[in-house]
Amino acid sequence: MKLISDDILVDSYFKAIDLKLEEEFIALLLEEIKRRQINLEYYKPGSQVS
Numbered sequence: 001m002k003l004i005s006d007d008i009l010v011d012s013y014f015k016a017i018d019l020k021l022e023e024e025f026i027a028l029l030l031e032e033i034k035r036r037q038i039n040l041e042y043y044k045p046g047s048q049v050s
Contacts, residue, residue, distance in 0.1 A: 007043075009033060009038070012029055013040075
C-alpha cells in the first residue's frame with residue numbers, strides 16, 4: 001500500500017464502492033486512507049473544495 005499515491009488510493013476506494021467489491025477490501029483501503037490522514041471530502045466526486 002505504501003507504494004501507491006494518495007490519488008490512486010482514493011480513486012481505488014471510490015471505484016471499489018461503485019463496483020460493490022468485497023467489504024473487507026473496501027475496509028482495507030479506508031484503513032490506509034485514514035492512516036495517511038487523507039480528507040475524502042476533498043476527493044469526493046462532484047465536490048468543490050476551495
